[in-house]
Amino acid sequence: xxxxxxxxxxxxNVSDTHPLVEASTLFVGLSAIFVLMxxxxxxxxxxALYFIPTEKEAxxxxxxxxxxxxxxxxxxxxxxQTQLLLDRLAFHWGDAPYEFRVExxxxxxxxxxxxxxxxxxxxxxxxxxxxxxNELAFVLGHELGHYRNRDHLRALGRGIVxxxxxxxxxxxxxxxxxxxxADLTLRSFSRKQELAADDFGLELVYTQYGHVDQAWRLxxxxxxxxxxxxxxxxxxxxxxQPKDRIEVLAELARSKGxxxxxxxxxxxx
Numbered sequence: 001x002x003x004x005x006x007x008x009x010x011x012x013n014v015s016d017t018h019p020l021v022e023a024s025t026l027f028v029g030l031s032a033i034f035v036l037m038x039x040x041x042x043x044x045x046x047x048a049l050y051f052i053p054t055e056k057e058a059x060x061x062x063x064x065x066x067x068x069x070x071x072x073x074x075x076x077x078x079x080x081q082t083q084l085l086l087d088r089l090a091f092h093w094g095d096a097p098y099e100f101r102v103e104x105x106x107x108x109x110x111x112x113x114x115x116x117x118x119x120x121x122x123x124x125x126x127x128x129x130x131x132x133x134n135e136l137a138f139v140l141g142h143e144l145g146h147y148r149n150r151d152h153l154r155a156l157g158r159g160i161v162x163x164x165x166x167x168x169x170x171x172x173x174x175x176x177x178x179x180x181x182a183d184l185t186l187r188s189f190s191r192k193q194e195l196a197a198d199d200f201g202l203e204l205v206y207t208q209y210g211h212v213d214q215a216w217r218l219x220x221x222x223x224x225x226x227x228x229x230x231x232x233x234x235x236x237x238x239x240x241q242p243k244d245r246i247e248v249l250a251e252l253a254r255s256k257g258x259x260x261x262x263x264x265x266x267x268x269x
Contacts (some may be wrong), residue, residue, distance in 0.1 A: 025203050047165055052153065054097035061117025062197040069121060070106045077269040078127055079104050085121065085133060092207045098147060102140075112139050116153070130218055133265040137208060137217040141201030151193045195248060202249055202258075211262030216249045 065071070072079055082103045090100050098118030105111075110126040120143045130136045146152050189197070205215045219242035253260060 057153070058117050059116070060099055061119070064115075064117055064119065066115070066121075067102060069103065072106050072267050076104065078124075081268040082122065082127070082136070082140070082253065084240075085137060089137060089141050089144060089204045089208060092204050093116060093144060093148065096144075096147075100144070100147075112143055114143040114152045118147065120144075125234045129221075130267070132217070133267055134205065134209060134214040135216075135218045136267070137205050138201050139218070141204035142197045143201075144204065145197030145200030146193070147191065149193065149196055151189050151197065198245060199252060201248050202252060203256075206253075206256070206258045209262060209265070211247075211259035212253050213262045214262060214264055219243075219245050 007256075059249040079102065082104065086100055086102050090096050100118045100120060103119060103121050104127065105121050106125045107123040108125040108128075109123055110129045112120065112122045112126055114120055120140065122139070126139065127136070130139070202212055204217055206212050223246065250260075
């Protein structure tokens with residue numbers, strides 16, 4: 001019998017799977033690999049930054065200020081008094097490796113953040129919200145807690161990597177980004193990091209005043225006043241929700257035996 005080879009199908013090189021399905025599968029797979037690679041790089045950068053000596057960090061960022069922060073006048077009394085309060089709180093952290101400095105960002109959004117090198121930025125919006133020095137002391141103490149745990153360096157690692165990814169994807173010069181992506185990552189701490197900073201901040205308040213009265217009163221007002229919710233969205237997006245913080249802080253104070261009432265200190269401006 002004569003062998004007659006079977007003719008190949010005309011569509012032999014055409015997949016039975018729809019092209020859109022194949023493209024979607026390829027896109028998802030490559031995206032997953034890309035995300036995994038970014039996560040690995042972030043971890044390695046965070047790890048490397050965490051072991052940078054604080055002295056080198058402080059020297060590197062000593063005069064650094066994000067370009068998109070609009071500072072108030074150097075002779076603004078709020079700046080002077082806030083720096084004095086920060087100095088008094090930092091004094092109780094005996095071996096603090098930084099020379100802390102304050103800048104006030106002329107922004108109506110209430111917020112505060114700890115940046116590399118010992119720079120704490122608070123907004124005029126936050127200063128307008130606090131009613132006593134005790135309230136402001138806790139906010140500053142909380143930011144000092146991030147330095148104590150070196151949270152800001154872990155977050156800085158994410159900022160560096162995401163800024164570079166942004167640069168590669170958009171073609172923009174990294175210097176054009178400003179604080180942008182780094183700002184979000186620097187303030188996106190985990191719940192565990194935020195609560196640990198709260199613990200240290202409340203301890204500084206107790207050491208300074210001998211009680212913790214009104215330390216978290218700012219958050220109580222935000223929690224009570226429904227009309228203020230939109231005004232503090234920026235702060236709550238980068239810090240724990242007020243109600244959660246109040247409960248944890250009150251329990252901490254009770255467990256430590258710290259007085260919940262005492263003389264309050266008025267703001268000095």
